[in-house]
Amino acid sequence: xxxxxxxxxxxxxxxxxxxxxxxxxxxxxxxxxxxxxxxxxxxxxxxxxxxxxxxxxxxxxxxxxxxxxxxxxxxxxxxxxxxxxxxxxxxxxxxxxxxxxxxxxxxxxxxxxxxxxxxxxxxxxxxxxxxxxxxxxxxxxxxxxxxxxxxxxxxxxxxxxxxxxxxxxxxxxxxxxxxxxxxxxxxxxxxxxxxxxxxxxxxxxxxxxxxxxxxxxxxxxxxxxxxxxxxxxxxxxxxxxxxxxxxxxxxxxxxxxxxxxxxxxxxxxxxxxxxxxxxxxxxxxxxxxxxxxxxxxxxxxxxxxxxxxxxxxxxxxxxxx
Amino acid sequence: xxxxxxxxxxxxxxxxxxxxxxxxxxxxxxxxxxxxxxxxxxxxxxxxxxxxxxxxxxxxxxxxxxxxxxxxxxxxxxxxxxxxxxxxxxxxxxxxxxxxxxxxxxxxxxxxxxxxxxxxxxxx
Numbered sequence: 001x002x003x004x005x006x007x008x009x010x011x012x013x014x015x016x017x018x019x020x021x022x023x024x025x026x027x028x029x030x031x032x033x034x035x036x037x038x039x040x041x042x043x044x045x046x047x048x049x050x051x052x053x054x055x056x057x058x059x060x061x062x063x064x065x066x067x068x069x070x071x072x073x074x075x076x077x078x079x080x081x082x083x084x085x086x087x088x089x090x091x092x093x094x095x096x097x098x099x100x101x102x103x104x105x106x107x108x109x110x111x112x113x114x115x116x117x118x119x120x121x122x123x124x125x126x127x128x129x130x131x132x133x134x135x136x137x138x139x140x141x142x143x144x145x146x147x148x149x150x151x152x153x154x155x156x157x158x159x160x161x162x163x164x165x166x167x168x169x170x171x172x173x174x175x176x177x178x179x180x181x182x183x184x185x186x187x188x189x190x191x192x193x194x195x196x197x198x199x200x201x202x203x204x205x206x207x208x209x210x211x212x213x214x215x216x217x218x219x220x221x222x223x224x225x226x227x228x229x230x231x232x233x234x235x236x237x238x239x240x241x242x243x244x245x246x247x248x249x250x251x252x253x254x255x256x257x258x259x260x261x262x263x264x265x266x267x268x269x270x271x272x273x274x275x276x277x278x279x280x281x282x283x284x285x286x287x288x289x290x291x292x293x294x295x296x297x298x299x300x301x302x303x304x305x306x307x308x309x310x311x312x313x314x315x316x317x318x319x320x321x
Numbered sequence: 322x323x324x325x326x327x328x329x330x331x332x333x334x335x336x337x338x339x340x341x342x343x344x345x346x347x348x349x350x351x352x353x354x355x356x357x358x359x360x361x362x363x364x365x366x367x368x369x370x371x372x373x374x375x376x377x378x379x380x381x382x383x384x385x386x387x388x389x390x391x392x393x394x395x396x397x398x399x400x401x402x403x404x405x406x407x408x409x410x411x412x413x414x415x416x417x418x419x420x421x422x423x424x425x426x427x428x429x430x431x432x433x434x435x436x437x438x439x440x441x442x443x444x445x
Binding site: 194234238239242243 | 335351353355356357358359360362378379380381382385386
């Protein structure tokens with residue numbers, strides 16, 4: 001899920017008021033997760049979506065513009081009948097419940113304050129919950145909790161703001177630069193580590209959250225957590241070996257290394273000789289990425305990003321031949 | 322992985338000696354090659370005018386790693402005065418292989434780290 005504060009910051013450059021539409025319930029299937037947001041700017045700009053586009057989002061935009069004019073919040077239900085569903089690619093008709101409310105981007109706004117508090121908690125590595133009470137009339141009221149909260153009744157909506165997954169990129173290569181851009185768009189926190197300051201630069205990694213230059217294995221280690229994806233794209237055994245020794249033993253979500261089959265097998269052999277268990281070595285994804293046949297850095301990065309998404313979503317990944 | 326170097330380099334790359342961090346180093350320096358990206362940190366525990374313990378950490382190529390392993394092995398028990406006089410030629414010779422001129426910087430990097438560590442410890 002995109003970082004809501006980053007979305008609001010992007011809107012603030014051009015808009016002073018927006019309608020924030022939040023998908024709070026769906027019946028009959030939804031292509032977007034509950035909690036998805038679409039912002040409708042007073043100046044006409046749109047950001048995000050609550051569906052896959054088409055008439056659902058279009059109707060939400062209309063409601064958003066109306067509620068901005070009326071300066072009030074409303075719970076809205078958008079219904080898609082069967083013929084529309086076919087056009088949308090949905091298996092059957094569906095209903096979407098949305099909370100649409102005006103948000104002031106300049107000055108104080110209680111919704112922004114709640115998400116600011118929750119995001120600060122999640123950026124510290126903990127989960128946060130934004131609990132929204134939706135009255136029959138009047139503006140919604142929000143509170144933030146760092147403890148799980150069970151929603152009770154249709155008038156309460158709970159959003160879990162989880163810490164972003166972290167991508168640790170070892171090797172500030174062109175593939176790494178392309179992957180950093182894609183991963184940031186996927187809502188991941190991106191940490192770049194390399195021993196070479198001419199490669200690991202802000203120019204090359206404009207959107208990275210952290211760029212660290214030094215001993216790569218030591219710089220990467222503090223980031224090894226349950227939501228961490230370690231991707232080695234330097235194609236340098238001098239970094240790959242020491243990083244893999246740690247990362248494969250660490251409780252990270254994913255470890256992948258850019259390498260051809262022969263090189264990958266050689267690295268596995270070296271790690272085995274050093275005493276790493278077969279179980280640890282089996283965690284290594286190498287060759288990395290889904291086999292889509294691309295050769296350019298952007299294409300390789302795309303194949304890696306696709307594999308990261310598959311792992312995140314628990315999809316089986318075929319071993320590459 | 323096949324390495325184009327002799328048995329000594331291969332042995333010290335695959336099973337490096339003294340590759341660890343010292344608990345309380347009295348002298349340390351991390352040297353790096355900005356282009357190839359080799360990084361090696363030498364740590365020393367000094368006792369009076371002698372080196373009681375030497376260790377290294379490296380994210381580096383086989384030549385550099387093997388060189389750091391051989392160098393730290395040599396340092397233990399050595400007088401600081403003698404360590405300061407170790408030359409690049411001696412460091413290269415210890416590898417017992419033909420080191421291409423373009424790769425000499427890799428092999429000598431641990432020595433650079435050692436000299437800087439000792440320089441930094443002067444007067445400490």
